[in-house]
Amino acid sequence: MNDLVKKYDIQGPRYTSYPPVPFWTGAPGVEQWISDIRRSYNRDTGVDLYIHIPYCYSICHYCGCNRVEVKDNSGEDHYVSMLLKEWGNYCEELGDIKVNSVHFGGGTPTFLSPKSFDIILTTLKANSDDAFIGSVELHPNVTRREHLTTFKKHGLERISIGVQDLNDDVLESVNRNATIAEITDLYKMARNLNFESINFDLIYGLPHQTTESMKKTFDQVLELRPDMIAYYSFAFVPWKMTNQKKIEESALPGPELKKELFHYGSEKLKETGYLTIGLDHFALDSNFLGKAMLNKTLKRNFMGYVDQKSNITLGLGPSAISNTPYSFSQNQKTIELYYQSIERTCDTPRFINGHGLSTQDQKASKVIHDVMCNGIADISSFNIESDELEEMKRDGLLNIDNKTIIMTPVGMPFVRNVAMLFDHYLDGAGTKNMFSKTV
Ligand code: SF4
Numbered sequence: 303m304n305d306l307v308k309k310y311d312i313q314g315p316r317y318t319s320y321p322p323v324p325f326w327t328g329a330p331g332v333e334q335w336i337s338d339i340r341r342s343y344n345r346d347t348g349v350d351l352y353i354h355i356p357y358c359y360s361i362c363h364y365c366g367c368n369r370v371e372v373k374d375n376s377g378e379d380h381y382v383s384m385l386l387k388e389w390g391n392y393c394e395e396l397g398d399i400k401v402n403s404v405h406f407g408g409g410t411p412t413f414l415s416p417k418s419f420d421i422i423l424t425t426l427k428a429n430s431d432d433a434f435i436g437s438v439e440l441h442p443n444v445t446r447r448e449h450l451t452t453f454k455k456h457g458l459e460r461i462s463i464g465v466q467d468l469n470d471d472v473l474e475s476v477n478r479n480a481t482i483a484e485i486t487d488l489y490k491m492a493r494n495l496n497f498e499s500i501n502f503d504l505i506y507g508l509p510h511q512t513t514e515s516m517k518k519t520f521d522q523v524l525e526l527r528p529d530m531i532a533y534y535s536f537a538f539v540p541w542k543m544t545n546q547k548k549i550e551e552s553a554l555p556g557p558e559l560k561k562e563l564f565h566y567g568s569e570k571l572k573e574t575g576y577l578t579i580g581l582d583h584f585a586l587d588s589n590f591l592g593k594a595m596l597n598k599t600l601k602r603n604f605m606g607y608v609d610q611k612s613n614i615t616l617g618l619g620p621s622a623i624s625n626t627p628y629s630f631s632q633n634q635k636t637i638e639l640y641y642q643s644i645e646r647t648c649d650t651p652r653f654i655n656g657h658g659l660s661t662q663d664q665k666a667s668k669v670i671h672d673v674m675c676n677g678i679a680d681i682s683s684f685n686i687e688s689d690e691l692e693e694m695k696r697d698g699l700l701n702i703d704n705k706t707i708i709m710t711p712v713g714m715p716f717v718r719n720v721a722m723l724f725d726h727y728l729d730g731a732g733t734k735n736m737f738s739k740t741v
Contacts, residue, residue, distance in 0.1 A: 329656030348400030354619030507536030
């Protein structure tokens with residue numbers, strides 16, 4: 303395994319979109335964007351909403367998200383009114399659209415008060431039906447019981463708790479302050495309220511992590527037994543995220559230890575009854591993501607692995623990304639420019655970035671999506687005589703059966719390397735300092 307890690311530990315995209323963001327060529331015009339939504343829209347599956355809450359009370363050194371540090375909630379009411387205005391703009395442009403699901407991400411979604419969630423969800427759910435699915439990311443430091451009861455009231459049944467690690471030294475070194483007691487209390491409160499799904503986010507590759515410290519973290523996590531665990535590789539990109547410059551680089555685990563941490567965690571989760579979902583998610587078979595994996599209906603987007611039915615995501619809030627099968631668009635990134643774009647003042651463009659997918663993009667997107675989600679992809683539409691593919695086969699990462707790639711369990715952690723073979727944007731383009739390491 304260590305030889306494979308050495309060989310395949312290169313920089314490459316995480317493929318939460320195809321093409322990856324650095325290769326986007328610019329946002330479609332607003333008319334084109336609305337037309338792309340109209341031609342992709344299906345009343346049965348509706349649209350999925352991603353709502354970005356960009357505020358945090360303190361910044362974690364590892365963070366790679368778009369967020370701002372604030373000391374109080376003085377901007378909250380105005381922010382909520384702008385989110386609703388953005389949604390109102392879409393309703394005006396598209397008419398009666400059905401909301402299939404809502405996901406709140408951040409930043410720190412529970413920076414908002416329960417009352418604000420009540421206002422937002424009452425508005426959005428006026429366009430939904432009984433099949434509505436709701437999910438939210440929770441920071442253990444700032445989530446109260448009233449948040450949870452508000453989520454239950456509105457059918458937000460899927461919650462995700464940002465645990466990251468349970469070792470004090472590790473957490474302190476990355477400026478993350480949640481304690482095991484706070485996490486356990488929040489978890490138990492949520493269990494008592496019978497949420498459909500509770501996820502823990504964990505990260506490997508953080509400073510001071512060792513196999514021993516990770517064993518302890520997993521023992522504590524598995525005692526609680528969440529329904530899902532996302533076990534993310536830390537993407538160290540200090541040239542892009544200046545907050546990561548505060549991380550002591552010499553305390554970071556090297557590639558071999560990092561791989562060992564992943565191997566330990568993934569084996570432990572398999573032994574204790576969790577299914578492996580794609581690259582880095584694990585779920586009980588009773589959980590919605592476990593079912594989607596077994597039914598081969600998994601999807602992958604900026605939120606990771608999901609079971610969305612709709613093929614349209616509308617992102618609300620600064621930096622939020624929207625997509626249809628034909629295009630991506632990204633809202634203005636700063637809060638100020640976002641407000642201007644929603645109020646339609648100062649000629650601020652609605653989107654700061656985006657991409658229209660060519661036919662070649664759509665073809666590559668399908669193979670990359672299938673291999674990343676299900677570990678299997680039909681490559682018959684590719685004229686690929688790749689020595690690298692044959693080499694990966696010899697290394698035991700995959701099998702090729704009649705123009706179909708089938709990843710092996712050994713190969714799945716290297717699935718990004720396989721996906722890269724079908725990415726025409728990487729042809730001849732240096733990836734140095736554009737992406738994090740694949741392993
Ligand atoms: S990791 Fe989460 S809580 Fe920490 S700074 Fe980033 S968005 Fe905020």
